[in-house]
Amino acid sequence: MFHGWKVVATAFLVALFGWGFGFYGAGVYLATLAEAHGWAAGTLGAAITGYYLLGGALLTIVPRAVDRFGERPVLLTGSVAMGAAVLAVTRVTEPWQLWPAFLAMSVGWATMSGVMVNALVAPWFDRRLGMAISMALNGASCGGVIVAPLMILAIDRLGFTAGVAVVVLVMAVTLWPAALLFLGTSPARLGLAPDGGAADRSARPTAGPRPSTGALLRLPMLQSVMAASAIGLFAQVGFLTHQVAFLAPRLVPETLSLAVGLTTGAAIVGRVATGLVIDRVDPRIAMAATLAVQTAALAVLATMPSVPATLVACTAYGLGVGNLITLPSLILRREVAAAAFTAAVGLVMAGSQVLYAFAPLSIGLLHDLFADYATAWWLCAGLDAGAALLILAGRRR
Numbered sequence: 001m002f003h004g005w006k007v008v009a010t011a012f013l014v015a016l017f018g019w020g021f022g023f024y025g026a027g028v029y030l031a032t033l034a035e036a037h038g039w040a041a042g043t044l045g046a047a048i049t050g051y052y053l054l055g056g057a058l059l060t061i062v063p064r065a066v067d068r069f070g071e072r073p074v075l076l077t078g079s080v081a082m083g084a085a086v087l088a089v090t091r092v093t094e095p096w097q098l099w100p101a102f103l104a105m106s107v108g109w110a111t112m113s114g115v116m117v118n119a120l121v122a123p124w125f126d127r128r129l130g131m132a133i134s135m136a137l138n139g140a141s142c143g144g145v146i147v148a149p150l151m152i153l154a155i156d157r158l159g160f161t162a163g164v165a166v167v168v169l170v171m172a173v174t175l176w177p178a179a180l181l182f183l184g185t186s187p188a189r190l191g192l193a194p195d196g197g198a199a200d201r202s203a204r205p206t207a208g209p210r211p212s213t214g215a216l217l218r219l220p221m222l223q224s225v226m227a228a229s230a231i232g233l234f235a236q237v238g239f240l241t242h243q244v245a246f247l248a249p250r251l252v253p254e255t256l257s258l259a260v261g262l263t264t265g266a267a268i269v270g271r272v273a274t275g276l277v278i279d280r281v282d283p284r285i286a287m288a289a290t291l292a293v294q295t296a297a298l299a300v301l302a303t304m305p306s307v308p309a310t311l312v313a314c315t316a317y318g319l320g321v322g323n324l325i326t327l328p329s330l331i332l333r334r335e336v337a338a339a340a341f342t343a344a345v346g347l348v349m350a351g352s353q354v355l356y357a358f359a360p361l362s363i364g365l366l367h368d369l370f371a372d373y374a375t376a377w378w379l380c381a382g383l384d385a386g387a388a389l390l391i392l393a394g395r396r397r
Helices: 003-037 041-059 064-071 071-089 095-111 114-124 129-158 160-182 214-217 220-247 255-280 282-302 307-321 323-335 337-354 359-370 374-393
Strands: none
Touching: 003 041, 003 071, 003 095, 003 114, 003 129, 003 160, 041 214, 041 337, 041 359, 064 071, 064 095, 064 114, 064 337, 064 359, 071 095, 071 114, 071 129, 071 307, 095 255, 095 282, 114 129, 114 323, 114 337, 129 160, 129 214, 129 255, 129 323, 214 307, 220 255, 220 282, 220 323, 220 337, 220 359, 255 282, 255 307, 255 323, 282 323, 337 359, 359 374
């Protein structure tokens, strides 16, 4: 087997536990703490916002850390920080203790999110990079399907600290051996070319020095990707955070569970389907199409449709959830120099995270102001439509 696919499998585990603990797990921690201590949602949500903001800033540092220390030490250090931080969250007894715990978790999030996944996979693939990154980032969706429910079950059976410790142990016995076995090398060291096959040893390396952060930020194409990604993810995180609160008054529990499951399941299906064709199409067009589908789904939900239409709209929206994380990286891979790729991905993801950190709060305020979610969903639909136009406007002539 081409070693690159072993790297993809390891990157899948990185995304699985990174998003499982760092994104989907946040809701589990907050619900458990609120029930145990009776703390206000605003108190808990403020710590999460701080976590996202610091994590966004750290995303820009990860590429430099990988260049200096190597991908394996950075990943292992970050995963240890993630495990220790989530265990610390289970031990807090005062609201102020949330802040150091979540800020420590931001180190793990930065080193186990999309920047690291792209840094691991990109050197191993060229023609099949779209499929490889899509497969690796399916771990992010599986984090919501596997890791978060596993924590809920373990907490129910064993208690908060012991339950979370069990899932951290699962990460230790799966991710860490894979990282030690399959990371820390490169195609050149194995005498291979990207996508497999023998390397052309007569070819000169094409990667030059990495452009500065300022030089990258001045690139119009990068600006368009960053703006479209940030706006689209603002709408997406806002919707996903409030989806249950929006649907719960209108659906019985069984149908509510089905709607959420369809959204998450469709995210996996959508990313796999896109991965099969993305290497043969323009990823900017694919991203615009993804945003257009989400625009239509939000417009339907804003009209308070029937139960069948609601389920269809949630499924349609979910088809783009994973792609909106994957496609910006594939655009950058085609449009920036190889030496700048990881740094460019870090900048785009950092900018996106800084903006979407405020999405749950903003959507909640709109709900409180208008006493329903219709206005919020129309706003998110408009943001998605604008993001689609931005990503198309940045296409090279």
